[in-house]
Amino acid sequence: MDSLNTRYVEISPEDIDDKVLSEAGDILKAGGLVAFPTETVYGLGGDGLNPLSSKKIYEAKGRPSDNPLILHIASMDAVEHIAKDVTPEAYKLMEQFWPGPLTVILNKKDNVPDETTGGLKTVAIRMPSHPVAKRLIELSGLYIAAPSANTSGRPSPTKGSHVKEDLFGKIDMIIDSGAVGIGIESSIIDMTGERPMLLRPGYIKPEDVEEVLGEVDIDPVVLGKLMPEGTAPKAPGMKYRHYAPKGDMEVVKGEEIKVSEYILKNVRADADDGKRVAILTTEENKAIYQKALDGLVAGEGNADKPGNRDKVTIISLGSCAKAGQISAHLFDALRSLDNMDIEMIYSETFYEDDMGMAVMNRLLKAAAYKVIEV
Ligand code: AMP
Ligand code: MG
Numbered sequence: 001m002d003s004l005n006t007r008y009v010e011i012s013p014e015d016i017d018d019k020v021l022s023e024a025g026d027i028l029k030a031g032g033l034v035a036f037p038t039e040t041v042y043g044l045g046g047d048g049l050n051p052l053s054s055k056k057i058y059e060a061k062g063r064p065s066d067n068p069l070i071l072h073i074a075s076m077d078a079v080e081h082i083a084k085d086v087t088p089e090a091y092k093l094m095e096q097f098w099p100g101p102l103t104v105i106l107n108k109k110d111n112v113p114d115e116t117t118g119g120l121k122t123v124a125i126r127m128p129s130h131p132v133a134k135r136l137i138e139l140s141g142l143y144i145a146a147p148s149a150n151t152s153g154r155p156s157p158t159k160g161s162h163v164k165e166d167l168f169g170k171i172d173m174i175i176d177s178g179a180v181g182i183g184i185e186s187s188i189i190d191m192t193g194e195r196p197m198l199l200r201p202g203y204i205k206p207e208d209v210e211e212v213l214g215e216v217d218i219d220p221v222v223l224g225k226l227m228p229e230g231t232a233p234k235a236p237g238m239k240y241r242h243y244a245p246k247g248d249m250e251v252v253k254g255e256e257i258k259v260s261e262y263i264l265k266n267v268r269a270d271a272d273d274g275k276r277v278a279i280l281t282t283e284e285n286k287a288i289y290q291k292a293l294d295g296l297v298a299g300e301g302n303a304d305k306p307g308n309r310d311k312v313t314i315i316s317l318g319s320c321a322k323a324g325q326i327s328a329h330l331f332d333a334l335r336s337l338d339n340m341d342i343e344m345i346y347s348e349t350f351y352e353d354d355m356g357m358a359v360m361n362r363l364l365k366a367a368a369y370k371v372i373e374v
Contacts, residue, residue: 003169009158010176013037013131018139023174025140032172033060035149035163038128040101040182040202041156042163043072043146045136045173050080051115054097054145060170061135063152064068064078068118069145070103070186071125074137082112082123082143089213090191095290096212099129101182104335105190116145122192126229132177148185149174155243155331155366162335183328184358189216201358203327222361243366245337247278247347251367254374260288262374263346267293270344271308279312280347282326283319290313290314313340318348327355334366 011017012169024034031053034045044061046053048071052174058065071082079086079094083106092106108123117123128134138143148156160176167174187202189209197217198206209216263279268288270277279289293312315333318325335343347367350359366370 001330004172006168006171007173008160008164008168008176009173011132013177016131016135018135020175021136022139024136024175027172028140028142028144032058032234033057033170034136034173034175035157035167036146036175037073037130037160037177037180038133038146039130039180040128040184040186041158041180042149042160043133043144044163044167044299045144045146048072048116048143049067049111049113051113054113057147060167061147061150063147063154064077065115066118067147068120068124068151069116069147070131070139071112071116071123072144073127073285074099074126074134074148075127078143079125082109083107083125084109085192087191089196090117092212093191093196093209094127097204097208098127099134100127101129101186102126103186103188103200104191105188105199107192112143122182122190122201124188129190132175136175142263149288153242153244155334156185157312157329162332163360165335179328179332181328182324183331184355184362187358193236201355201361203324203355203358205355221280222256243331243334244368245345245361245366247276247332247337247342248370249343250370250372251347251349251363251365252372252374253349256285256368257374259348260285260292262372263348264289264292266344266346268308268311271311275311275343276341277312277346278340278342279314279343280333280345281314281316282348282350283316284321285348286314286316297343313342324355326350326360330359331364 009020027034046057085107103124103126105124107123112123149163149300150157157163158180163174187204188200189201190197195217196213199219201222206216252262267277317329
């Protein structure tokens with residue numbers, strides 16, 4: 001693909017520049033692509049009813065074309081223009097959580113092209129709450145198809161600079177509004193079956209949905225179970241390897257002391273082998289590793305290899321006592337591992353956080369489901 005002249009603009013969510021967003025809207029209407037912030041992650045937007053725009057999105061991301069896109073809207077009336085057979089329960093759900101980080105799967109109307117839904121007869125719809133996303137949708141007057149604005153397989157972007165890393169020269173415009181608030185993708189609920197089914201966990205938890213709708217089924221993939229050979233996941237995106245860092249990654253699970261012992265033992269051995277290693281931990285636990293590993297510099301047992309400490313990077317994802325910190329930093333941390341050419345990654349588990357299920361779902365995918373129980 002020829003390199004495009006990508007325009008990079010900064011827009012503060014507190015002081016929205018309608019002129020620039022109208023220009024972004026014009027690009028979208030003309031079939032071009034614009035990356036923009038939402039409250040979950042940055043999205044790569046195109047006109048969702050224009051099959052050529054959807055094709056361009058797949059091309060720019062290097063995304064398999066059977067992995068459908070989410071349509072972003074700014075008002076409730078938009079639903080009936082693209083979806084049919086919408087049940088009262090589905091409306092109840094949307095009214096409760098929109099605008100916000102929830103995507104709803106509904107039966108699609110004929111005007112939504114197969115290119116946008118990956119050939120499915122259903123369509124994914126979300127109304128974001130981020131003021132820049134909301135205003136862009138309003139000014140464009142479109143149903144904006146927007147998957148995460150990353151190269152397929154890489155961690156979703158949570159900062160403008162992440163989008164730049166992956167898509168500069170491949171799309172028409174990038175709108176940078178700083179770090180997003182939530183940091184992992186929207187929860188997805190399928191409302192086309194007999195019972196609501198959670199297809200992807202996010203900030204909105206199954207318990208939150210159950211308060212509105214009663215019981216909710218959870219797709220086995222969400223809980224980290226691998227798909228049996230030959231079965232197709234309900235959200236096609238779930239079958240692809242995601243977020244995978246270049247290095248190998250292990251998630252270490254068990255009693256806290258045993259987890260840190262296992263990680264330290266392996267980190268020491270890897271550093272001795274000359275590997276660049278990283279530890280993913282919390283604000284609460286990082287001192288355990290720092291204290292133990294600073295011994296590498298002091299020479300305790302490693303006097304002959306004083307350089308080993310430089311091979312080890314300790315990354316804190318935040319405090320597990322503060323809701324939302326771990327999720328907000330996860331993708332940025334995974335990207336930084338690649339930028340540092342880390343070859344081996346050991347991660348603790350992060351169930352304590354309020355978004356435990358959503359965080360663990362992303363972490364397990366990043367580690368290609370390699371879990372070590374100690
Ligand atoms: P992304 O925008 O990159 O987070 O990807 C969109 C996600 O929504 C993918 O995992 C898709 O598989 C899922 N998705 C989009 N449309 C549908 C649909 N009609 N049915 C089920 N899942 C969908
Ligand atoms: Mg994505």
